[in-house]
Amino acid sequence: MLYREALNRAIDEAMRDDQSVVILGEDVGRYGGSYRVSESLYAKYGSKRVIDTPIAELSIVGNAIGMAIGGLRPVAEIMTVNFSLLAMDQIINHAAKLRYMSGGKLAVPLTVRMPGGVSRQLAAQHSESYETLYASIPGLIVFAASNPNYAYHALKKAIFLNDPVIFLEHELLYNEKGDVDFENEIDPFKASIIKEGKDITIISYLKMVKESAEAIRVIEESLDVDCELIDLNSLRPVDMPTVSKSVKKTKRVVLIEEDHKTGGYAAELSARIAEELFYELDAPILRIGGEDVPVPYNRKLELASIPTSEKIAKKIISWGKENGL
Amino acid sequence: MNSARVKEFYYLMKLGREFELAAKEEYMKGNISGFLHLDIGQEAVSVGSMKAFAKGDVFTHYREHVLAIARGMDPKLIMAELFGKREGISKGRGGSMHLFEPKLNFYGGDAIVGGHLPIAVGCAYARKIQGENAGVFTIFGDGASNSGAFFESVNIASAWKLPVVFFLENNYYAIGTHISWVSPFTELYNKVKNYMPSVRIDGMDVCEVYEETTKAKNYIENSLGPYFIEAECFRYEGHSMSDNAKYRSVEEVEIFKSRDPIENLKKKALRENLVESEFFEETDKKVQKEIEEAVDFASKAQEPDIAELYEGLFCKECANVIS
Numbered sequence: 224m225l226y227r228e229a230l231n232r233a234i235d236e237a238m239r240d241d242q243s244v245v246i247l248g249e250d251v252g253r254y255g256g257s258y259r260v261s262e263s264l265y266a267k268y269g270s271k272r273v274i275d276t277p278i279a280e281l282s283i284v285g286n287a288i289g290m291a292i293g294g295l296r297p298v299a300e301i302m303t304v305n306f307s308l309l310a311m312d313q314i315i316n317h318a319a320k321l322r323y324m325s326g327g328k329l330a331v332p333l334t335v336r337m338p339g340g341v342s343r344q345l346a347a348q349h350s351e352s353y354e355t356l357y358a359s360i361p362g363l364i365v366f367a368a369s370n371p372n373y374a375y376h377a378l379k380k381a382i383f384l385n386d387p388v389i390f391l392e393h394e395l396l397y398n399e400k401g402d403v404d405f406e407n408e409i410d411p412f413k414a415s416i417i418k419e420g421k422d423i424t425i426i427s428y429l430k431m432v433k434e435s436a437e438a439i440r441v442i443e444e445s446l447d448v449d450c451e452l453i454d455l456n457s458l459r460p461v462d463m464p465t466v467s468k469s470v471k472k473t474k475r476v477v478l479i480e481e482d483h484k485t486g487g488y489a490a491e492l493s494a495r496i497a498e499e500l501f502y503e504l505d506a507p508i509l510r511i512g513g514e515d516v517p518v519p520y521n522r523k524l525e526l527a528s529i530p531t532s533e534k535i536a537k538k539i540i541s542w543g544k545e546n547g548l
Numbered sequence: 549m550n551s552a553r554v555k556e557f558y559y560l561m562k563l564g565r566e567f568e569l570a571a572k573e574e575y576m577k578g579n580i581s582g583f584l585h586l587d588i589g590q591e592a593v594s595v596g597s598m599k600a601f602a603k604g605d606v607f608t609h610y611r612e613h614v615l616a617i618a619r620g621m622d623p624k625l626i627m628a629e630l631f632g633k634r635e636g637i638s639k640g641r642g643g644s645m646h647l648f649e650p651k652l653n654f655y656g657g658d659a660i661v662g663g664h665l666p667i668a669v670g671c672a673y674a675r676k677i678q679g680e681n682a683g684v685f686t687i688f689g690d691g692a693s694n695s696g697a698f699f700e701s702v703n704i705a706s707a708w709k710l711p712v713v714f715f716l717e718n719n720y721y722a723i724g725t726h727i728s729w730v731s732p733f734t735e736l737y738n739k740v741k742n743y744m745p746s747v748r749i750d751g752m753d754v755c756e757v758y759e760e761t762t763k764a765k766n767y768i769e770n771s772l773g774p775y776f777i778e779a780e781c782f783r784y785e786g787h788s789m790s791d792n793a794k795y796r797s798v799e800e801v802e803i804f805k806s807r808d809p810i811e812n813l814k815k816k817a818l819r820e821n822l823v824e825s826e827f828f829e830e831t832d833k834k835v836q837k838e839i840e841e842a843v844d845f846a847s848k849a850q851e852p853d854i855a856e857l858y859e860g861l862f863c864k865e866c867a868n869v870i871s
Contacts, residue, residue, distance in 0.1 A: 245677075271677045277707070282700040285666020286673060289684075292655060293605065293674025316660050317667060325648035326639030327860025329655070362861055385863035412869045460869060 227397040229371035230260045230336075233378035234298060238268050241296060244382060247274035248283055248300030257302050258338060258397045280309035284335060288318050291333045296382055304339030304353045304391070311356075318387040319362030333387040334378070340430055340481050341529050342394040347517035350525075352482035354429075357389045358458040359491070365459040366411055367391040369432040371401035373456055377411035391458075393430040414462035416469070420451035422548070423539070424469040426492070427479040428455040435479050437532035438539065445536075446543045458488060466492075467500060474505040475546070477539055481529050484512030506546035511538050549755045551822045554813065556599065557754045558823070559831050561591040561810045564614030566839045567623055571613065571630055571644075574843060575789050580630045583659075584644050585611040589784035592809035593717050594618055596757025597687065597779075601713065601765050604682035605653040605675070607668035609689060610645035611783075612656040619654045621647065627842040633849035640852045641860060661722075662688060662695035665714075669701045672710040676771075683711030683768040685761075691722030693736050702774075706743035709773035713764045714740070716778045717751060723787040724795040737778040744774045751779025752807040755816075782807075 224232075237244045250257055252265040252275040265273040276283050280301055287297040301307045307314065314335065321329045341350045358365045364386060368374035374392070381388040417436060427435045432454045439450045451469050455461060470476050476496060478489035493508045514528045568586045575584050587594055591614055598606070598618035608615050613630075617623055621637060629636030630644050637647050646657040655671075658664035668686035675683055692698055693716055705712050718736055720727050727734050737746040745767065749760045757779060764775040782804035786793035817823040861867065 274673075277700070277704065279700040279704070281697055282666045282669070282704055285663075285697065285701075286670030286704065289607075289667035289670020289672070290674045291670075292667065293671040294678065295674045297670075312660060312663060313666065317658070317663060321648075322863075323861050324638060324642045324646040324657075325650075325860075326637070326641045328638070328648055328650055330863060364862075364866060384866060386866045 224371050224401065224403050225397070226368070226371045226374055226399045226401065227258055227260050229375040229403050230378055230392070231262060231264070233375045234261065234382070235264060235267070237296075237379055237382045238264065238272060241383075243294060244296045244298065245272045245274060245290065246298045246300065247276050247287060249276055249278055249302055251275060251300050256300065258394070260336070260397070261300070280306050281313055284310040284313035284318065287333050287335070288313060288321070288331055291331045292329060296332050298334045298336060298382055301335060301337040303349055303394070304337045305349055305351050307335070307337050307353070314357070314363070314389070315360050319360050322386065323362060330385045331387050332385045334381045334390055335387070336378070336390045336392060338392040338394045338397070340393040340395065341518055341525060344520055344522055344525060346520040350518035352480070352513070354391055354458055355482055355486060355488045355491070358488055362387070363459060364388045365391065365457065367428040367456065367458050369393070369396065369429050369454050369456070371399070372403045373409065373411070373415070375403045375405070376409045377456065380411045391429065395430055412457045412460060412462065414456050414465040415454045416465070417452040417454050418450065420449035420473065422448035422473055422475065423450045423543070424453060424473045424476045425450055425479065425539070426453045426455060426466060426476065428458060429481065431479045431481050431530060434530060434532045434535055438536040441536040442539050442543070445540045446548045448543065448548055461492065463495065463499070466496065470496060470500050471503050474503060476504070477509040477511065477542070479511045479530060479535060481513055483515050484510060485515050487512045506542070509539065509542045511535055549822070554817050554822050555827060555831075557595055557758070558810070558813055558817070558828070559835065560595045560599070560618050561754060561813070562831060562835045563623065563838060564591045564594060564617055565810060566835050567613060567617060567626070567842070570839045570843055571627070572785075572789070574630070579847070580644070581632070582643050583610070584630070584789045585787065586783070586785045586789070587611050587614040589804065589808070590614075590717060590719065590751070590781045592754035592757050593751045593779050593781050596754040597685065597715055597761045600758045600761035601685040605671050605684045606655065607658070607664045607671065607684065607686040608656040609661070609664065609687060609692065610657050610659040612647055613644070615687065616647045616654060616656050619652050621649055621652060621654065623838060623842040624845040627846035628849045631846040631849065632851070633846060634852040635845070635849040639860065662692035662697035664688070665692065665697050665701035668712055669705050669710060672705065672712040673708065676710055681711060681769045681771060683713070685713045685715060687715040687717060689722065690716065690718045690720060690727045690736060691725070693739060694730055702740050702743050705774040709771070711768040711771065712774045713761070713768060714774060714776045715761070716776070717781050718778050719781050719783050721787070721795070723791060735778070737776060740776045744776050746776035746778070748778045748780065751781030752804070752809050752812070754809055754813055
């Protein structure tokens with residue numbers, strides 16, 4: 224099943240099972256969704272529950288918060304994380320804070336889906352990641368879906384949680400294929416160990432999981448090591464027990480993200496690892512992230528601005544050699 | 549306007565006024581901190597609108613103590629919130645600007661100017677598809693009417709014919725910025741004329757506010773779409789306790805004080821023989837006692853425990869995962 228089909232199925236089943244689930248966003252209804260995630264839902268559930276909004280992100284999220292307070296379970300789609308900046312006041316000042324400011328009385332069961340990341344030559348205003356912004360906000364839950372199985376289970380779970388979830392997707396993953404195990408639910412808050420290993424822990428999320436997986440064979444052959452690959456899945460809260468267990472085993476950790484390296488999500492996670500696991504480490508933490516430039520249009524420059532499997536392999540191999548591997 | 553109604557208006561406006569004066573005093577004493585926006589002078593707006601819009605959901609700005617009282621929130625719990633106490637309506641997490649009570653459908657106190665308008669519109673959408681016609685009331689100031697959130701909200705509510713009353717209290721000042729400096733016209737109901745019925749009313753007259761809000765309520769209850777009211781009003785105090793309001797002349801303030809909503813209601817009631825004069829003396833005493841009790845309750849209430857710092861951030865299910 225394709226990643227976008229898995230997302231579609233999660234929403235479809237949620238809408239089928241619970242009348243209070245509604246979706247809203249630009250072109251989600253009659254058009255079927257910019258990335259076809261909401262395809263066929265308009266015909267199935269009608270205009271009351273599949274809502275075509277104006278191009279007004281502040282209102283898409285603001286309206287969704289009001290719907291949530293009013294007893295619905297809205298799933299808002301923001302066309303890309305880049306546009307979510309227009310909705311940031313609603314996400315951060317309202318969705319994330321209303322429960323706490325009301326002494327726990329107000330529930331905001333809201334899901335905000337948004338794809339991000341570098342696609343193909345969409346230039347600086349359509350290529351950002353920004354998960355670091357949302358993952359730094361108390362009151363939000365941030366899921367990042369790297370594969371169809373997680374996408375299906377985590378989105379379904381997110382819709383029925385009673386707190387706001389930022390659900391991150393990646394534009395280049397929509398047509399990725401993968402098996403979905405409909406029988407066995409997963410805990411979306413838990414990280415997955417994609418591959419077990421004993422020498423290096425590689426931690427990533429979203430599309431960089433795939434890039435990392437592709438780099439592993441080269442790294443293992445070159446350094447004669449066994450790598451463990453972790454997909455974080457949930458960025459806030461982060462599954463520190465899984466991270467910690469792996470780091471204690473391998474003693475070496477690499478964090479890989481597509482977002483700009485400075486102030487990126489890996490900056491926070493590496494700080495936590497340094498604070499909590501410093502004496503477990505046999506090598507400095509390695510961070511591999513995007514360059515600190517707005518993402519350029521030109522394909523050669525665009526690829527130079529983000530990690531790729533080749534660059535990941537090269538950087539880890541040289542870091543490994545410098546640190547006794 | 550019948551006698552019982554006038555009595556109720558007087559009582560609630562007086563209760564609101566005295567609540568605000570007590571809050572001011574407690575702020576000066578250091579018992580209340582942070583931002584404190586007083587509603588003194590604007591009680592007719594708060595009481596008239598809330599008594600007319602007695603059902604349905606209410607989303608307010610941050611100058612909302614009197615709105616909350618008129619909605620039925622216990623002044624004791626509001627004062628305790630202002631004091632930052634655990635017994636406060638928002639358990640000391642919100643303060644003056646954030647008074648929430650889902651049981652009263654009162655979502656009071658958004659402190660981002662205009663930030664609650666899209667939320668009110670979304671709630672109106674929920675009510676519409678749930679088939680509940682009581683709808684939503686949202687109140688905001690002249691400052692908010694210049695924000696992007698305002699224009700988005702007006703557009704969406706109108707496009708989708710949502711049951712929402714937009715109530716603009718135009719007191720002419722966004723902190724110290726006069727509306728004429730930042731809007732092409734000062735009669736702000738003109739901003740939405742092509743979107744929905746819109747009226748400009750005297751916000752210093754509680755009976756007019758009540759009657760006009762009742763019309764608005766009836767309009768939205770009949771699923772005709774949103775309705776807009778601009779009420780001209782005046783705050784006697786600065787924007788908040790940290791604003792000494794030097795930007796207004798004494799004459800300007802005096803003109804509005806001559807239209808005081810509480811005094812004028814009393815005069816009218818006596819002139820038209822709607823209420824006997826003893827009522828006012830008795831009510832003033834009753835109000836004084838209630839306010840004293842509220843301050844006393846707030847003073848004696850407990851501070852939240854530091855161990856409760858994270859309480860209320862997430863629902864139980866999520867909180868369990870996160871800890």
